[in-house]
Amino acid sequence: MNPLPSIHFVDYLIMFLTLVVSLGVGFWFSTNQKDTDNYFKAAGSIPSWAIGISILATLISSITFLAYPGEGFTSNWIRLVQGLMVPIVLVAIVGFVVPLFRHVIQLSTYEYFEKRFGFFARFYTSISFILTHFSKMGTVFFLISLALSKMIGLDTTTIIWIIGAAVIILTMMGGIEAVIWLDVIQGFLLIIGGIIALGILLFTPEGGPVAVWNVAMENGRIGFGPFDWDFVNLTFIVMALNGVFYAIQKYGTDQTIVQRYLTAKTDKAAIRASLIGVLLSVPVWAMFMFIGTALFSYYQITGDALPADIEADAVFPYFILTKLPVGVVGLILSALMAAAISSLDSDLNCLSAILMEDYYKRIRPNSTDKQQLMMGRIFIVLAGLGAIAVALFYVQAGSEGVLGIIFTLYAIFSGGIAGMFLLGIFSSRANKQGLYWGIGASVIFTGWAVLTSTPIGLEGHESILVDMGSLNYPHHKYMIGVYSHVLLVFFGYIGSFFYQGNPTDTTLTWKGWKARMKQLNKA
Template sequence: MSVIDWLILSGTLLLIVGIGVWKSRKDKELDGFLRGGNEASWWTIGLGVMATQASAITFLSTPGQGFADGMEFVQFYFGLPIAMIILCITFIPLYYKLKVYTAYEFLEKRFDVKTRTLTSFLFLVQRGLAAGITIYAPAIILSTIMGWNLKLTCMVIGVLVIIYTVSGGTKAVNVTQKYQMVIIMTGMFLAFYILLDSLPGELGFRDAWELASLHGKTQSIDFSIDWNNRYTFWSGITGGLFLALSYFGTDQSQVQRYLSGQSIRQSQIGLMFNAIFKIPMQYFILMTGVMVFIFYQFNLSPLFFNPAGEEIVKTSDYANQYSNLEREYEEIHLEKAQLSQEYLKSGDENIGTEIQSLSQQQLQLREEAKSLISQADPVAETNDKDYVFIHYIINNLPIGIIGLLLAVIFSAAMSSTAAELNALATTSVIDIYKRLLKQNQSPSHYLKASKLWTLFWGLVAILFATFGTLVENLIQLVNIIGSIFYGTILGIFLAAFYIKWIKANAVFVSALIAESIVIYLYFTTDIGFLWFNIIGCGLVISFALIYQFFENLGKPVIQNQ
């Protein structure tokens, strides 16, 4: 990286931290630290909600998803607008009416303290894991591509977040997320413009989209019914709906964003802002990945995008075999690049068929390359989707823009991590520490405890990040973890909101059983992870209804005795 890139990157990050500390410097009250003094406007809430969800994983993995599989991942978000409407009508007015700090306080009022504690514990487990991943995800990729020390990169991201989150709490998170989203979207639009500008000759977006369609990258809706297919219209509109309801309605990292609003109306508008713009934003990010794919139809891409994997195989006994694959890959690329230009000029279907055949040959070569890497090192990660976009950034963008795009990745990591640490600390203090351990203390005591818990969870996230492992796809990993827990949590909340007949013991026992079944199914079946949101939620409600029915049957007998 050039000196200019380093200056832009470091200057952007320091500016964000400085703004967070400066804007929240006067807040010394517990309410200000945990709810931002209820000063957030609708657009602050809307941007904060989007920034919390749009972690660095989104801007690293989603373009890679578009590059590899096209636009179908956008179906994951189809249930989100419906979820936002339900939340605006039901959840937000109730939370404001009860004047809660966390979503889980409501559960004690509706059920009992053990149900509140169980639900907050499930949240702490899954969100604590996710906080580590949101730090680890950009760190592992940046350290691999840039040659940075992994642990040091994790520590830099974590420490920067801890500084302003401990200092200012919710207000600092809200303030910084506005600027982070501006940086993020500016960087992504610049990357997209440069991608289109770098296409050869007179090729424009329409030509690029036509070529992407030839390769099967433009289909965004799949109406097939397949339980093992992660991304279809039906899994998105159902499983995605339940996941969105759980995440935005019961996950404290999101609830805390709109509980800081000036009013119910401001919070509702903020969520509807997210309902309107979230799908187009994800579509645009996926489309950026598709354009990266088109860019590499005319510019040679590496056989394997992860440099660590390349180094493993090139220093092994399989180096010559890998070199032969690279040469064959390059020969096919040159032929395909020429045919691609001819196809766009003529529209000849025969040329299109030949291009598709060459692409299949390249995919086969990539699979052979991954096989060689696995033979050289059986524990090496052979999925390189998450490295596609950062490889493009580092090797093809001009000086200055590289620094800005790296700032985008860091900003996204910081915004989502800050919201997670803020929520973890709030839940730890309000639902565990204050409720079960230290009751009737002064507000200043709980303010100090909140800052200490923020520091604690920040250190836990950094520790987890430094010992993390890369899996198939980072954005999928976060959603998988969420889906394992969110269904159960949502089932508890839906029973609390809509089924007054269900009582505390029924929902508590049912939640334990449902969560156990979901975890068992995850490890023993190939069910697409989005369905676990429906399964977990359905099991909680079903078991609770059955339990309550038999409990009610037994009551007259006990009374007669």
């Protein structure tokens, strides 16, 4: 690839100030962190609009910042379909799910599953969250550092340590208050950076937005198809089904979102915050997807040459460095860095909350709040260092090797969480013995599907982890999650008929909770 132009001092200064502000926010809120209620829930004092922006910033990571433009550059908008399903699902469940969690759990989302199905359900779901977000954090650290390394010339390992240290310090010092208010700043920075980049892409080429749109249409970059009823290839129906279960799992079982519900002042404020977060996320996802579309049209119209060996995800960074003026480059690189920080700080605080609530307090039930607060901070440091270690492993060995095996096993043994949520919410007949049937079916299916569809080896010389010939999993990989949730619901429900479990607390189900709320409103 042709060498990229060097970054101007002004751009470096803007990025440096972004890190300084991030740390400053952490120290500003550190004086409020006297107990775990403030540290993990902000004592329910955050306004709904700020929580909504925080949800947006958490959902929009640096991966989105790079991957969505890459997708828009090479394809149409089919991968946006997943995000389009989120508001549809959320509108249907938010009025019930948000108040339920605010009244049923203390801090951990997975307390609900213990109350509904017993301790194993809580352990299974919480360890799934830990592994998911631990692996995600390492990946985000690695990808953002790799991207910035190519763009600004610093060593990847150095960038990992700089961003990692900043995220650990600000999260450890400021608690969830610092996380949310920093997310507000970073959310606006992300949106502003995207709008500036899109504006330049639309109005710089000859013919303006109309020409950009026409070129994109002529080359198949506009649309959400194919619309075939086909589960083998990437189609609209595959992405739509995947999006439905993604929304259920994210808003019904993910600590990073549910913990936000607890920081609001009232149930109505928490519901409003959830809607704000989602209704802002969809247009931001769409904006970054369209940035990729506009990038394709821009280079078609202007005739400017791209390096021959450039990858799709690198086109947007290349455009930033070669086409944008001094200062704007620093602003957009700061937005890229902010997207990573806003995702990582949330993960760290929520990982600490789960380790504290689901494990430490169970092992040390008589620990004082002061001890719990100290351990919460220690967990943040340990989780952050662990995520940095994962990123450094990627630097040395790529995504293959031991970590690839670990994350494959995680994918197998953490399936069906959204299915468990649906089973618990909508079936008063379901019990913990039946749930074991569902988990067993989900694990067996997911293990078979993952192992018989995951390629290994170099491109062009790939094989499958476990090749069973005609018995290999035949459908698109995005359907694995859909099937695992459906299987858990089906077998969990059927299996429950073979056991006489304890009577279900009806307030933990949709029907019972609605009846309780109706009675309370009458009173």
